[in-house]
Amino acid sequence: xxxxxEQFHKLGVVPVVVLDEAKDAAPxxxxxxxxxxxxxxxxxxxxxxxxxxxxxxxxxxxxxVGAGTVLTTEQVDEAxxxxxxxxxxPGFDPEVVDYCLAKNIPILPGCVTPSEVAQAVKRxxxxxKFFPAEQAGGLAMIKAMAAPYHQLKxxxxxxxxxxxxxxxxxxDKILCCGGSWMVKGEFVKSGDFEKIRELTREAKxxxxxxx
Numbered sequence: 001x002x003x004x005x006e007q008f009h010k011l012g013v014v015p016v017v018v019l020d021e022a023k024d025a026a027p028x029x030x031x032x033x034x035x036x037x038x039x040x041x042x043x044x045x046x047x048x049x050x051x052x053x054x055x056x057x058x059x060x061x062x063x064x065v066g067a068g069t070v071l072t073t074e075q076v077d078e079a080x081x082x083x084x085x086x087x088x089x090p091g092f093d094p095e096v097v098d099y100c101l102a103k104n105i106p107i108l109p110g111c112v113t114p115s116e117v118a119q120a121v122k123r124x125x126x127x128x129k130f131f132p133a134e135q136a137g138g139l140a141m142i143k144a145m146a147a148p149y150h151q152l153k154x155x156x157x158x159x160x161x162x163x164x165x166x167x168x169x170x171x172d173k174i175l176c177c178g179g180s181w182m183v184k185g186e187f188v189k190s191g192d193f194e195k196i197r198e199l200t201r202e203a204k205x206x207x208x209x210x211x
Contacts, residue, residue, distance in 0.1 A: 001106050001126065004064075004085070004086060004106050005126065005127055005153075005175060007039075007064055008064075008127075008155065008175050008176040009175050009176060011037060011039050011064070011176055011207070012169060012176050012177070012204070012207025012208060013037065013160075013165060013176060013177050013178070013179050013203050013204070013206075013207045014037075014039050014040075014041050014155070014157075014176055014177070014178045014179070015032055015037055015039060015040050015041070015178075015179065015180070015182055015183045015200065015203075016040075016041045016043065016068060016157060016178045016179060016180040016183070017040045017041065017042050017043065017052075017180070017183050018042075018043050018045055018046060018180075018185055018188075019042060019046060019048050019049065019052040019188065020046050020048055020185075020188075020189070021048050022048045022051035022052045022055055024052075024188050024191075025048075025051070025052035025053075025055035025056050025059075026055050026056070026059045027191075027193045028040075028056075028183065028188060028193065028196065029055075029056040029059055029060045029063060029065075030059075030060070030193070031193040031194070031196040031197040031200060032063070032183075032196070032197075032200055033060055033062070033063060034197050034200075035182075035196070035197040035198070035199070035200025035201045035203075035204065036200065036201055036204040037182075037200050037203060037204050038060065038062055038063045038064065039063060039064040039065070040056060040063065040064075040065050040066070040183075041066050041067070041068040041088055041178060042056070042065065042066070042067055042068065042084075043067075043068040043069040044067055044068065044069045044070055044071070044075050044078075044079065045069050049067065049079075050078050050079060050081075050082040051082070053065055053067060053079060053082040053083050053084050054082040054083055056083075057082070057083030057084075058083070064085055064086075065083060065084060065085060066079075066084050066085055066086035066087060066088060066106075067079030067082075067084040067086075067087055067088065068088040068089075068090075068178075069088070069089070069090055070087050070088065070089050070096065071089065071090075071093070071096070072096065073095060073096060073099045076096060076099060076100060076103075076105065080103075080105060085106065086105075086106040086107070086108065087100055087105055087106065087107045087108070088107075088108045088109075088110075088129055088155075088178075089107070089108075089109045089110055089129070090110045090129075090131055091109070091110045091116075091131075092109045092110060092111050092116040092119055092120065092128075093109065094119065096109070097109050097119075097120075097123060097125075098123070101123060101124075107125070108125075108127055108128060108129045108155055109125070109128055109129060110128070110129045110130070110131040111128040111129065111130065112130060112131065112132075112136040112137075112141070114145055114148070114149075116128075117145055117149050117152060118149075120152065121149055121151065121152060125152070126151070126152065126153060127152070127153045127154070127155060127175050128152060128153075128154060128155070129154070129155050129156075129157055129178070130142055130154045130155065130156040130157070131156070131157045131158045131178075132157070132158030132159060133156035133157055133158040133159050133160060133168075133177075134158060134159025134160070134164075135158060135159060136158075138156075138159070138164075139156075139164075139167060139168055139171060142154050142156060142171065142173065142174065143171060143173075146171075146173040150173075152173070153173050153174065153175040154173060154174050154175065155174070155175055155176055155177065155178055156168055156174060156177050156178070157177065157178030157179070158178075160177045160178065160179045160181075161179065161181050162181065162202070162203070162206055165177055165179065165203075165206050165207060166206060166207075169207060169208070176207075177207075179203065181199065181203075182196060182199035182200045182202070182203045183196055183199075183200075
């Protein structure tokens with residue numbers, strides 16, 4: 001887990017990807033790697049998610065590819081079998097979290113309340129997702145919760161964009177941010193991977209990444 005967290009910290013921003021068709025996985029991965037962010041959180045919102053993870057990890061073994069929007073233990077198994085190196089869930093589901101911990105699978109559950117954070121800390125987690133970040137109070141809410149739970153770090157996702165990412169990353173309790181502005185569905189569907197590469201490069205610069 002420590003090595004994974006270090007990778008997240010170096011990246012600064014994790015592209016959150018929704019893929020409707022697995023055929024787009026390889027060119028998207030190529031654009032992210034060439035743009036300087038060899039990482040993707042592939043959301044399990046589509047039937048193409050598992051196959052997309054498999055394609056990405058096989059084509060670019062150096063990429064840090066995980067599964068997002070994981071809601072069940074069955075999806076955990078499916079994602080890991082496809083090659084996912086970490087699991088992200090939108091909320092704190094004790095069953096999913098405990099299942100991942102029992103199998104030593106890195107898990108970042110969504111936490112937006114002190115009660116959820118308390119459950120994460122109780123289980124020894126060091127990093128949690130804060131989602132939906134802007135809608136749930138943004139940086140001010142994270143700072144308020146980080147005060148009593150000083151041992152925890154956050155990965156805010158939801159509403160993160162080029163205009164606010166630097167402010168988020170300036171707070172030392174934020175490990176990295178999840179963002180989708182550089183991998184918008186419209187770019188993927190139109191095959192505009194050059195645009196994705198360009199925006200990824202800009203995101204890397206905004207995050208002050210040095211890999």
